[in-house]
Amino acid sequence: MKKKINPMTRKSFVTYGMLLIVFIAVEIMLNTGNISSMLQGLLVPICVYAILAVSLNLTVGILGELSLGQAGFMCIGAYSSAIFSNLVKDSITQPFIRFPIAIIIGGLCAALFGIIIGIPVLRLRGDYLAIVTLAFGEIIKNVFAALYIGYDSAGLHISLKSQGDLGLGADGKMMINGALGISGTPNDSTFEIAAAILFITLIIAYNFVNSRTGRAVMSIRDNRIAAESVGINITKYKLITFGLTAFLAGVAGVLYSHNFYSLQASKFDYNMSILVLVFVVLGGIGSIRGSVIAAAVLTMLPEFLRSVNKYRMLMYAVVLIVMMICTSNETIRNFFVRNFEKLKGLIIKNKSKTVKEAE
Amino acid sequence: MAFLENLINGISLGSIYAVIALGYTLVYGIAKMLNFAHGDVIMVGGYVVFNAIVKANLNPWLSVLLAVVACTVLGITIEKVAYKPLRKATSLSVLITAIGVSYFLQNMALLVFGEKPVTFTSVISIPKISLFDGKVVIKGETTAAIIASVIIVVGLSLFVNHTQKGRAMLAVSEDKDAAQLMGINVNSTISLTFAIGSGLAAIAGVLLCSSYPILSNTTGAMPGIKAFVAAVLGGIGSIPGAMIGGIAIGIIEILGRAYISPQLADAIVFAVLILVLMIKPTGILGKKVNEKV
Helix, strand or coil: CCCCCCHHHHHHHHHHHHHHHHHHHHHHHHHHCCCCHHHHHHHHHHHHHHHHHHHHHHHHHHHCCCCCCHHHHHHHHHHHHHHHHHHHCCCCCCHHHHHHHHHHHHHHHHHHHHHHHHHHHCCCCHHHHHHHHHHHHHHHHHHHHCCEEEEECCEEEEECCCCHHHCCCCCCEEEEEHHHCEECCCCCCCHHHHHHHHHHHHHHHHHHHCCHHHHHHHHHHHCHHHHHHCCCCHHHHHHHHHHHHHHHHHHHHHHHHCCCCEECHHHCCHHHHHHHHHHHHHHCCCCHHHHHHHHHHHHHHHHHCHHHHHHHHHHHHHHHHHHHHHHHCHHHHHHHHHHCHHHHHHHHHHHHHHHHHHC | CHHHHHHHHHHHHHHHHHHHHHHHHHHHHHHCCCCCCHHHHHHHHHHHHHHHHHCCCCCHHHHHHHHHHHHHHHHHHHHHHHHHHHCCCCHHHHHHHHHHHHHHHHHHHHHHHCCCCEECCCCCCCCCEEECCCCEEECHHHHHHHHHHHHHHHHHHHHHHHCHHHHHHHHHHHCHHHHHHCCCCHHHHHHHHHHHHHHHHHHHHHHHHHHCCEECCCCCHHHHHHHHHHHHHHCCCCHHHHHHHHHHHHHHHHHHHHHCCHHHHHHHHHHHHHHHHHHCCCCCCCCCCCCCC
16 A cells, blocks of 8 residues: 655645755856846845744744734844854854854844743733734844944943943954944855755744644644643743744844844834735745745845836735735635635635634 | 923823824724724824925815824725725734735835925914923923823713714624624724724824924834833723823833933833733723633
8 A cells, every 4th residue: 555645744845845946946047157146145035034934934824823023033133143253253264163153043042032022922812912022023123223232351341322332442342333233244144054044944844833732833823722721731832933933033133144244223123024924924824835935936026027116015015915805804715716726725724714713 | 390391291292192092992992903004094194284284285274174084084994995804804814904004004105205204394383381480391282282182082982981873882892793783883883983093093193293293104103003002001992091001101201212212212112011911911991801712
C-alpha cells in the first residue's frame, strides 16, 4: 500500500520547493548579471517583509488575534543587533561569525520584550489587544527616538534629552544618537543569508502549526472557552505564539538594520505594521505560503509599475477592505463559491471559521 | 503659574479628546467595534472647514456646519459600505476592515488635499482671558473647547437617556437581538450612532485644528488613538466616562510634555492605557460584562 503523505507536510514541502526554485533562479540571474540594480536592492527587503508577514500570520492566522506591534518588535531586533555589530565590528571582522550572533541577539531581545509585554497584555482579546500592541509599538518607537547612548573610558552614558547632555569624554563614541538613530552598522545582510533565514522561518512556522502546540493554539482561536474547558492553558499557548512572532519579527529587524548604513526609529512606525498586515490579509489569513507570495509581489509591484506608486497606499487600504468583505460576508462569499469553483479551496478555510462563529 | 497654565492647556486638549472619545464610546457601545477610522474623520472635518474658509470664503459658522454635515454623511457611508456587510463576521475581520478604512481616508486625503500640511486659521473669535495680572492667559480656543465639550456631553447624555431614539441606542447596546424583537430598527440605530459620532468628530476637528493649527492627512490619527485611550480609561460605553477619561489624558499628556520629555509624551499616554487595562480593564465608570458561554 502506498503510504499517504500528510497534507500539511505536502503543503510545506511544496512551499520549500517553490522558494528553492525562486532562489536558484535569482542566483543564476545575479551571477549572469541579468538583474536590474533596482530589483537587486529589493531582494533583502523582500525576504525581510516575507519573514515579518509569516511571523504576523502566526498571531493573526493561527492565534486569531491582531497584533499591530510588529514594527515595535522589529525595532528592538534592529537596534539591539545594530548596537552589538557596531561594538564588535573591529574585534570580530568575519561577518560569518558576527552576523549569526547578531541575529540571535536581535531575535532573543525581541522575544524577551514580546513575553514581557505579553504577560499582562494577553489577558486582553480582540480590539483591546490590537490597540495595546499598537500603543506598545509607538512607545518603543518614541523611546528609541528619544534615546541617546554613548560610551567613553568612564563607562556608559545614557540620556533622554540630547547628545550634549551625555557629557562624553574626548574618546567617547555615540551608540544611539536620538532621532538620528544608529549609523555605521556593517552591511552584513546579503540575499543568501536573508533567503536562508526566510527558509528557516518557514520551517519553524510550518512545524509550529503542525505541532501539538500549534493545534492547541488553533483550538483557542476556534473556541476559547471549549479549549479552556479541556484543560488547555490559554495564557501559556498565547504567550508562546506571541513570543515566537516577536522573535521572528526581531530577526527580520536584524536583517533590515544590517542592510542599511544608518537606522532611525521613525522607520518602524504604524505604517510598517499595517504594511505587514496587508501582506498577511492579501496572502490569506492563516496561509503561510500566501504571506510570502503577497510580501514578494507587493514589495516588487510599485517598482515595476512606477505609475501606480502614487496610489500604492490607497491600493493597500482597498485590499484590506475588499478582502475582508469578500471573505467574511456570507452573501458575497457564497457568490464566489458558486461561481468560482477553483477559488473554493481558498474560501472554505475561512468559511468553516465564520460558520462556527455564527452558531 | 506655569503649572496652572499647563493644567488649563491640559484640560483644553482633554476636552477635545473627550469629544472624540464620545464617538468611539458610542460606536463601541452599540456596534461593538473599534472604529479605527474615527480619528481620520476628524482630519476630513478639518480639511472641509479649511477649504470652505480659504477657498470658498464662507463664514466660519457656516463652514463648521458644512463640516458637520460632510462628516455625518461620510460616517454613514463608511458604516453602510464597509461595516454593515460584516455585521456577522468575526471581530478580527471587522477590525482589519476598520484599519483599512482609516488607511483609505488618510491616503485619499493625501491625493485630494495634497501632501503639504496646511496652516489652519482658527475659527474661534472668543477673546483671551487674562488672570493674575496677565501671568496666566487663557486663549479663546481653550475656552471654546471646554464649553463645547461640556455642552456636547450634557446634550448627548440627555439625548441618550430621555429620547426615544436615544433609548433605542441603549437597548441595542444592551442586546441587539432582544432590541430587534422589541421593534427597534437595529440598522438605522447603528447608522444614527455613526452619524452622531462622525458629526462630533467634525466639531472635534475644528477645535483641534484651531488649537494646533497644522493640518495634514495624518492629523487625526494620533489624537484618534489617544481619544480611544481616553474612552478606555473612562470606561468604554459611558458618556461621562469619556469626559473624565479625555480630560485625564489631556492633562497627563501636557504635563508629561512639560515636565518629563516632549518626545515621550505619547509614550506616557500609551503607558497609561497599558496600566489601565492591566489594573482595571473596565475603566473608571465602565460596567463589567460577564461572558456568556
